[in-house]
Amino acid sequence: MLDYCPQDRELGPEEREELQAAFEEFDTDRDGYIGYRELGACMRTLGYMPTEMELIEVSQHVKMRSQ
Numbered sequence: 001m002l003d004y005c006p007q008d009r010e011l012g013p014e015e016r017e018e019l020q021a022a023f024e025e026f027d028t029d030r031d032g033y034i035g036y037r038e039l040g041a042c043m044r045t046l047g048y049m050p051t052e053m054e055l056i057e058v059s060q061h062v063k064m065r066s067q
Helices: 013-026 036-045 052-061
Strands: none
Touching (some): 036 052
């Protein structure tokens, strides 16, 4: 299971830049939100393999548009 716990550690500058670039690629309408399915596609491009349940769990901790 994906352990979503923001207090585990801080992201480094390079990790933030990589995540921001990936997010922007998947935020096709540029409204600042992506759905959990798009989040999954984004995470897979970064080498993560989240399950649908893990994505739903993450989306409950982060303000996201449901799709």
